Amino acid sequence: MAQPVYPTLSIEPVREGFTKQPAFDPTIRTSFEDGSYQVLAKTTNVPYIWSFHYRYLSVADKETLMSFYEDDANYGAVVIKWTDPSNDTDVFVHFATPPNCTLENNSTIEWQVEVSFVEAIGTYT
Numbered sequence: 001m002a003q004p005v006y007p008t009l010s011i012e013p014v015r016e017g018f019t020k021q022p023a024f025d026p027t028i029r030t031s032f033e034d035g036s037y038q039v040l041a042k043t044t045n046v047p048y049i050w051s052f053h054y055r056y057l058s059v060a061d062k063e064t065l066m067s068f069y070e071d072d073a074n075y076g077a078v079v080i081k082w083t084d085p086s087n088d089t090d091v092f093v094h095f096a097t098p099p100n101c102t103l104e105n106n107s108t109i110e111w112q113v114e115v116s117f118v119e120a121i122g123t124y125t
Contacts (some may be wrong), residue, residue: 002071003124005084009061013052013085013115020086023049023118032096042079047119049096055106057111059090071097081121092124093117 026046030038054061073080076095083090096116104110 003081004068004100006080007068009054009064010058011054011056011061015085016053018035018050018052018086020048020050020084021049025075047121048091049119050093050117051114052085053112053114055112057113059109059111062101062111062113065099065115069095079122079124081103081124082117090118092122094120 023046026041026043028040028042030040032038057065069075072078073095075098077094079094081090082093094117096118100114103110104112
């Protein structure tokens, strides 16, 4: 079964504040009394985490995104296919947290939405 595909919205995420980084530090760091230290890898696979946000998202786009999160992504439990806008590469991810939706300024029709994904380690289609 193919994974659900992140919906196309009418605007792109804001480039400012877009982050991609390892989800955790994959090393064990041990300090010794003489000031030296030892670093060992504790895992061979390190997933990435992405964070980005939308500004001035319409009510329709916000509802599309939230419906996708609740239904297709099953509140983050289902792996989804998403295109990383920084390099146009398709990756398989989970929602790391629920989308954070706040009204834009004093508007009742525009939203600011923060989204975080964590890479799904495994093989998907």
